[in-house]
Amino acid sequence: MIRAMTEPIENRFGLASGVWCKATQMFSFPTPEHPDNGAVSRRYPGNEMKGIFLSTKVVPRHVPLALRGGGTFVVWLKGDIMQTRIVLVGSGHLAHALFLGWQRDGAVHRTIHVLARSTRLFAELWTPEEQTHITFDPDILQTADIVVFTVKPKDMSDALSAMSPYLNRQALVLSPVAGYSLEQIRRRLPHQGLVRFMPNICSAIGASVTLFTPDGLTAAQKTMVESLIAELGPMLEVEESLINPMTALLGSGPAYVYLFMEAVIQAGEQLGVDRELTRLLVGRMIEGSARLAEHEGATPLSQLIRQVVSPGGTTEAMLNVLKKAEWGNTLTGALLEAGERAIELGQYSA
Numbered sequence: 001m002i003r004a005m006t007e008p009i010e011n012r013f014g015l016a017s018g019v020w021c022k023a024t025q026m027f028s029f030p031t032p033e034h035p036d037n038g039a040v041s042r043r044y045p046g047n048e049m050k051g052i053f054l055s056t057k058v059v060p061r062h063v064p065l066a067l068r069g070g071g072t073f074v075v076w077l078k079g080d081i082m083q084t085r086i087v088l089v090g091s092g093h094l095a096h097a098l099f100l101g102w103q104r105d106g107a108v109h110r111t112i113h114v115l116a117r118s119t120r121l122f123a124e125l126w127t128p129e130e131q132t133h134i135t136f137d138p139d140i141l142q143t144a145d146i147v148v149f150t151v152k153p154k155d156m157s158d159a160l161s162a163m164s165p166y167l168n169r170q171a172l173v174l175s176p177v178a179g180y181s182l183e184q185i186r187r188r189l190p191h192q193g194l195v196r197f198m199p200n201i202c203s204a205i206g207a208s209v210t211l212f213t214p215d216g217l218t219a220a221q222k223t224m225v226e227s228l229i230a231e232l233g234p235m236l237e238v239e240e241s242l243i244n245p246m247t248a249l250l251g252s253g254p255a256y257v258y259l260f261m262e263a264v265i266q267a268g269e270q271l272g273v274d275r276e277l278t279r280l281l282v283g284r285m286i287e288g289s290a291r292l293a294e295h296e297g298a299t300p301l302s303q304l305i306r307q308v309v310s311p312g313g314t315t316e317a318m319l320n321v322l323k324k325a326e327w328g329n330t331l332t333g334a335l336l337e338a339g340e341r342a343i344e345l346g347q348y349s350a
């Protein structure tokens with residue numbers, strides 16, 4: 001009950017009187033509908049209430065209860081005061097995935113605009129309602145709090161140069177651009193807070209695994225960015241040197257997983273199983289296998305494989321073919337190639 005109620009907002013932050021504070025605090029107090037709310041604060045022992053939180057998610061009649069319960073900071077104010085303005089530069093595949101990820105659960109506390117250059121992919125990617133968020137006017141950047149450059153590496157230098165005159169000093173700039181370093185961005189934007197991050201398209205449903213490296217952010221800005229990235233799924237702050245290799249493994253990741261799934265689906269078809277059914281079930285099997293590997297963190301994967309193999313059975317028949325084709329080596333080689341490419345992309349984009 002508590003999970004369902006709090007998870008969509010548990011990591012979001014609201015800006016009020018220049019102070020950031022955590023939304024979960026709003027649920028630290030029992031209410032008639034949620035008498036066990038205190039459990040939430042116990043789950044987040046590090047939370048501190050530092051100021052007034054403005055939320056459209058909290059039912060106003062709960063506020064007096066919250067105050068009676070000992071909270072001295074909780075104030076119900078209109079949601080439009082706390083709008084965070086995000087602009088995605090570029091209207092392609094990743095822009096759409098981030099748009100969906102950040103629009104989930106209503107996201108009433110922010111506005112998202114998409115600054116496009118062309119109408120390519122419009123009908124394919126963006127619904128008519130979503131297209132109302134798209135603009136071609138760079139003036140939109142002037143009031144942005146967060147600007148995310150979702151353009152191809154080859155277009156990044158031009159895009160940064162073209163957009164920099166419109167950026168306000170406080171705007172944070174996020175870049176998922178493969179190979180493009182913080183140093184390259186810094187040369188064009190000397191004064192902005194920067195974040196290089198590497199999500200994948202699973203951001204659309206909050207299931208990306210995203211790495212990020214901040215540069216020149218205040219503590220409050222960093223907290224805010226972490227909260228935003230956390231909405232896309234699990235995240236990890238890393239040294240920038242990890243971003244290129246992880247672009248190959250994680251940013252490109254869904255592609256090799258889907259290729260793998262497609263091959264399995266084709267085998268299923270030839271074995272007489274319906275495509276859609278295999279897709280659904282194999283997806284769950286991959287999810288379960290990943291969860292078990294995580295649960296058995298200390299167990300080598302080779303040992304987990306051995307747990308599946310019955311001598312002379314189906315798994316052995318399958319593994320023999322894959323080993324003969326050096327399938328594992330092929331995939332490793334492919335990912336090394338992708339890692340090299342990430343470095344090249346940065347060099348080409350100077």
Ligand SMILES: NC(=O)C1=CN([C@@H]2O[C@H](COP(=O)(O)OP(=O)(O)OC[C@H]3O[C@@H](n4cnc5c(N)ncnc54)[C@H](O)[C@@H]3O)[C@@H](O)[C@H]2O)C=CC1
Nearest residue numbers: 090091092093094116117150151152153155159177178251
């Ligand atoms: N697609 C993915 O799964 C991932 C992509 N990335 C990175 O995200 C970036 C975007 O990738 P995709 O969305 O796949 O590319 P895409 O080709 O689908 O979209 C790029 C968009 O940028 C627009 N654009 C280029 N210059 C512009 C400008 N000056 N102003 C406004 N719009 C401009 C293009 O019109 C296009 O809509 C790339 O740098 C890529 O390395 C990172 C992680 C995952």
Ligand SMILES: O=C(O)[C@@H]1CCC=N1
Nearest residue numbers: 178247248251252253
């Ligand atoms: O293919 C690419 O270069 C980008 C980066 C990671 C996923 N797509």
